[in-house]
Amino acid sequence: MKLKLSFLAVILFTALSVNSQEVESPKFGKGLFNLVGQDSTWTMxxxxxxxxxxxxxxxxxxxxxxxxxxxxxRLKFDGFAFSPKLKYKIELGLSNRDISxxxxxxxxxxxxxxxxLIKWNFYENFELWFGQTKLPGNRERVISxxxxQQVDRSLLNxxxxxxxxxxxxxxxHFKLSDNFIVREIFSMAQGEGRNITTGNLGGHQYTGRIELLPFGKFAGKGDYSASDLKREAKPKLALGVSYDFNNNAVKNRSNQGSYMETDTGFYETNITTLFVDAxxxxxGFSLMAEYADRDADDPFAKNSDGTLTGDVVQVGKGLNLxxxxxxxxxxEVSxxxxxxxxxxxITGKDKETQYTLGVSKFIVGHKLKVQSxxxxxxxDNSQWMYRLQFDIHF
Incomplete structure (x- = not known):
């Protein structure tokens, strides 16, 4: 690990030293620095x-x-290569939780x-993404x-x-009127989560999403940023529906969770997940609502002789307000x-209900804040939890 980090440091130092680049110093929260090619054919x-x-x-x-x-x-790199229509993003996790x-x-x-990830705006409002990134699932997950708004995401997520x-x-994306925006997303993925190098064990994962913004765009992409830091002058609303089909999934939470093993290998079943969010x-007022529902063709993993392995798909539903x-x-209070x-x-698990009260101080928006x-x-065994978190973004 030390060798990899040292190698990364050398790359960054070299990038800053070469004469073919111009280094800009952005404002706090807008990145450590920007690199621009002398001929302006690329940025980082x-x-x-x-x-x-x-x-x-x-x-x-x-x-x-x-x-x-x-x-x-985390370390983040993004920009364009050759043309502003060809963008890229790289994000690396360095904490134990990120790399576990x-x-x-x-x-x-x-x-x-x-x-x-590579993003190619190949024609008008069409964009093709290729690589590893978040799937177009529930809004709370796609929000960075x-x-x-609070210390961490909800139990639904x-x-x-x-x-x-x-x-x-x-x-x-397209417009139904001057303000009404419609976005469509279709995704085909491997279906076993991030950084999988050995597979594909099951089938593939297909996700479709449609979003409606009847009152136009949010300021500062606020439909994917919690809290109304921009203090929208007019009401803004975003509605979204996602449907995910994981063909012959081998994990107990679609492409997440643990593998379902049998005496002959891995158990496969079709898993569907529905998300509805707003x-x-x-x-200064914000409201986010989400509903999730997961189902499976046969949620019980079985051995070759039909006996149950004990692994089951985590089917059920959830609501978050x-x-x-x-x-x-x-x-902010939330x-x-x-x-x-x-x-x-199927799962043998009881219903869970969680109530959370949060207080946050935004010093420089989401880039420098304290949240609790x-x-x-x-x-059955009721639990209390208190959290305090400090965020800083360069």
Whole structure:
């Protein structure tokens, strides 16, 4: 790992030293520096961000547990090559949480790469994406972890999201009127998550999404940034529906979770996931709502003789409602209600309901902020959780 980091440092130093480039110093939060080719045929913006998290949890008749960690530490590179119509993005994760998950399917190597993506605007409003990035699933997941309203995403996201994968996406948008915008996305991916080097074990994963923005674009791409930091002068609304079909999936949460193993290899079944979501913002007030539903053709993994292995697809549904108000001094209060109902007859798991109250101070928007929240998880062994997090983005 030290060798890899040293190699990366040498690349950055060399990039800054060569005479064929011009180095610009952007504003805080807009990247560490921008590289521009002398002939302006390419650019590269380099940035970094960190999140430092403290967590304390306690339950009845149990000792309080506390944890301190670097939640995220990342390097980001983006720009265009040859033409502004050909863009790219690379994002590397360096914290333990970012790179965890080494297995035989990742060549037993840490999962450094989050995004490695090329975007080609090949015709009018059509854009082709190729590489590894987030799939067009639930809105909360696509919102960057650096642009969240509370310390972390909801239980709905952790139970149902389809995260990142390797494949191709076709994106298009058009206007129904002067303000009404429609976006369409189609994705075909490998179907087993990010950084998989050994596979494809099952089939492929197909995702379609449509978005409606009846009142026009949000300021600063606010439909994919939590909290109304831009204080929309007029009401803005975004509605989205995603449908995901993972053909012959081998993991218990579509392309996420754990592999379902049998006596002959891996169990395969078709898994579908539906997401319906909305984002509304107006004068400091924000509201985000999401619904998720997962199903499978046969959720019970079986051996060759028909006996159950014990692995099951995590089928069920979830609802998340989240709202907040940003005061003029850039303090925000927010609340969240999340309800998860996995099919108990299949998963054996009880319903989960979580209530979260958050308070945030935005010093330089999402680029420099302090966030805290307290959550109550209503299950058999009810649990309280307090979190405090500091974010800084260059």
């Amino acid at each position: 913006k380099i940035g970094t961000r960190m999140q430092f998290l403290a967590t304390s949890t306690w339950q009845e008749e149990r000792e309080t547990e506390s944890n301190f960690l670097v939640r995220r530490a 998950g080494a297995s035989q399917f990742t060549s037993n190597a840490p999962r450094y790469i989050l995004d490695a 972890s650096g642009n969240m 952790s139970r149902f999201n389809i995260d990142r994968d390797i494949g191709v996406q076709l994106r298009h 984002m509304f913002k107006y004068k 989240q709202s907040g108000y940003l005061f003029k001094n850039n303090w 609340g969240r209600y999340t309800n998860i109902e996995l099919d108990k007859n 929240d307290i959550s109550y998880l209503d299950v």
